Amino acid sequence: MNRLTKLTATALLVTGLFSCSADIEQYQQTSPTLDIKNYFTGSLTAWGMVQDYSDNVTRRFCVELNGTWQGNNGVLAEVFYFNDGEVTERNWQLTKLDNGEYQGEAEDVIGTASGQQQGFAFQWQYTLSVPVDDDIYHLALDDWMYQIDQHRVFNRTVMKKFGVEVAEITLFFDKEQPLRKCPNVT
Incomplete structure (x- = not known):
């Protein structure tokens, strides 16, 4: 019986470590519809934390973002202002595919x-x-965005190494005008 218990515990552990995230299809009938190309056009601001x-x-x-699109190709420029004074940038080159997926x-x-x-959901993996x-x-990263209304999107990201969760990011996007900016970082 002891060997069976160990095998069962090992199987459950392996299943938990390599289990998939939620299924995007479960959100098919929800609203409002999150149109990434539309939402990430123009300027917006986001606030987040890493756990x-x-x-x-x-x-x-805090993140200041600016998105521009030419047809199905877009650029999303991000500037991150961290509470420890670090400032970093990321420039996404985005493509909307014919089937509605993105790369x-x-x-x-x-x-x-x-x-x-x-x-109302978008799943982004990379x-x-x-x-x-x-080092x-x-x-x-398994990144999930959920549109709350025309101005706000919540984002939850799980970060894993070797299938084990090492951190989680929670982020809140807002594009309501007048747009609030990130505070100056010194």
Whole structure:
């Protein structure tokens, strides 16, 4: 019986480590519809935090974004202002595919990001190169966005290494006018 218990526990652990995230299809009939191309056009601001594996908040930040589109190709320029004074940039090169899915590339993204929208939800998955001290980590990100109304989107991202969750990002986007800007960082 002891061997059976160990095998069952091992199977549950492996299943938990490699389990998939929620299914995007479950949001097909929800509204308002999150149109990534429409929402991420023009200027918007976001505020967020990073939590480690034990739910401790390790960083807070504000992001100023500007999106432009030419047909189905877009650029989403992001400037991150972290509470510790660090300022970083990311420039997404986005493509809306014929089937309504999206692909993207950015300076710190390994390979190509892929995304899919259903109803008020959008799932975006990619591998991010993250510098920590003198090392670079490649983390798998499972990024979920949920549109609340025409101006606001909530975002929750799980970061994993070797299938194990190492951090979570929570983010709130707002594009209501007048647009609030990130505070000056010194």
